[in-house]
Amino acid sequence: MVKGKILLLIIGLCVMVACKDAQKQLPILGPKELVEKDVNGKIAEDTIFHTIPDFRFRDQDSNWVSLATFNDKIYIADFFFTTCPTICPVMKSNLLKVYDQYKDSNSVSFLSHTIDPLHDSIPVLKDYANRLDINSFKWHLVNGSKDSVYAMAKSYLVSAQEDKEAPGGFIHSGALILIDKKRRIRGYYDGTDDKATAKLIEDIKLLLNEGR
Amino acid sequence: MKAGEHLIYLVLLMVFLVSCADGPTGEKTYQKSCANCHGKEGEGLKKLIPPLAGSDFLKDKKSELPCIIRKGMYDTILVNGHKYIGNMPGNNELSVIEITNLVNYINREWGDHSYQSEQEIQVELDKCD
Numbered sequence: 001m002v003k004g005k006i007l008l009l010i011i012g013l014c015v016m017v018a019c020k021d022a023q024k025q026l027p028i029l030g031p032k033e034l035v036e037k038d039v040n041g042k043i044a045e046d047t048i049f050h051t052i053p054d055f056r057f058r059d060q061d062s063n064w065v066s067l068a069t070f071n072d073k074i075y076i077a078d079f080f081f082t083t084c085p086t087i088c089p090v091m092k093s094n095l096l097k098v099y100d101q102y103k104d105s106n107s108v109s110f111l112s113h114t115i116d117p118l119h120d121s122i123p124v125l126k127d128y129a130n131r132l133d134i135n136s137f138k139w140h141l142v143n144g145s146k147d148s149v150y151a152m153a154k155s156y157l158v159s160a161q162e163d164k165e166a167p168g169g170f171i172h173s174g175a176l177i178l179i180d181k182k183r184r185i186r187g188y189y190d191g192t193d194d195k196a197t198a199k200l201i202e203d204i205k206l207l208l209n210e211g212r
Numbered sequence: 213m214k215a216g217e218h219l220i221y222l223v224l225l226m227v228f229l230v231s232c233a234d235g236p237t238g239e240k241t242y243q244k245s246c247a248n249c250h251g252k253e254g255e256g257l258k259k260l261i262p263p264l265a266g267s268d269f270l271k272d273k274k275s276e277l278p279c280i281i282r283k284g285m286y287d288t289i290l291v292n293g294h295k296y297i298g299n300m301p302g303n304n305e306l307s308v309i310e311i312t313n314l315v316n317y318i319n320r321e322w323g324d325h326s327y328q329s330e331q332e333i334q335v336e337l338d339k340c341d
Binding site: 085087089090128131133167168 | 247248249251257258259260261299300301
C-alpha cells in the first residue's frame with residue numbers, strides 16, 4: 001500500500017516537473033536598458049535587450065556571411081583557431097554532436113569565428129571544414145580582421161585575445177553561444193563539457209518552439 | 213536484501229580490481245593531456261585528428277610513441293588510409309615515469325597489451341629528436 005502511494009507521489013512529481021519544463025523559457029542575457037515610450041498618449045516602460053550587431057565576414061567557401069545569412073534562423077556561435085592545442089578540438093567535437101542533431105533543420109545554423117585570421121586563411125578554413133565533414137550552408141567558419149573578430153567577441157560578451165604566453169598564442173572562451181532570431185543571446189554552454197552540450201541540444205528545442 | 217548486499221560487494225571488488233589493473237596515472241595523464249584531441253576513447257576527431265584506437269600507424273611505430281608524446285608531431289602521416297597534416301604539441305612537462313605509465317595505458321587500451329619499464333622508455337626517449 002505504502003509503496004503504491006510513494007509511486008503515485010513520484011509520478012505526480014514527474015508530471016509537475018515535466019509541466020514546468022514545457023512552459024520554461026530561456027532567459028535573455030546581456031545588459032538591458034529600460035526606456036520609456038509613448039503608447040497612445042500613455043508613458044510605458046520598455047526593455048531593450050542586448051543584440052548582436054551586424055557584421056560581414058567571409059566563410060570557408062569565400063561567401064560573405066552577415067546577420068542576413070541567419071535570417072529567420074537561430075544560430076550557435078563560437079570562437080576558435082585551427083592550430084589550437086587545448087580546448088578547440090573537444091569544443092568542435094561537442095559542437096559536431098549538436099550539428100548532427102540539427103543537420104536537417106533549416107532553422108539552426110552555426111558560426112565559428114577564427115581568432116587567428118592571419119594563419120586561418122580561407123583555404124585553411126576550407127581544409128578544416130572538409131576534415132570535419134561539415135556543410136558550408138549550415139556551418140560557416142569565418143575569417144575577418146583581428147580587430148573586427150575581437151570586437152565581435154566583445155558583443156557576444158566572451159573573451160578572445162592574443163597572448164604570447166598562452167598555449168598556441170591565444171586565449172579564448174570555450175563557450176558555445178546560443179542566439180535567437182532577434183539576435184539576442186539566450187545561453188552560454190561550456191563547449192568542453194558533455195553535460196553542457198546535452199543541455200544546449202535541449203535548449204535549442206525550447207528556443208525553436210518559442211512563439212509558436 | 214542479502215542478494216543486494218552481495219551485489220554491492222561484488223561491484224566494489226570489481227571497481228578495486230579494475231583500478232588495480234589500470235594503474236590510474238596513465239589514464240589520468242591521457243585524459244588530461246591527450247583526450248581533448250584524441251577523444252576520451254581514443255577515437256580521434258573525424259579527419260582532423262587521428263585515432264589511437266585501432267591506429268595502424270601506432271601499431272607499426274609503437275617504439276616511437278615515447279618520442280611522439282614528448283616532442284609532439286608536425287608531419288604528414290597516413291593513419292588507416294587517411295592523410296593527416298596536423299600539429300600535435302609536445303609534452304615537455306611529463307616525467308619519464310608519467311610517460312611510461314601513459315605508454316603502458318595506451319598499449320593496454322588500444323594496443324598489444326605489452327608492458328614497458330621506465331628504463332626501456334628512457335632508452336627510447338634518449339633516441340628522440
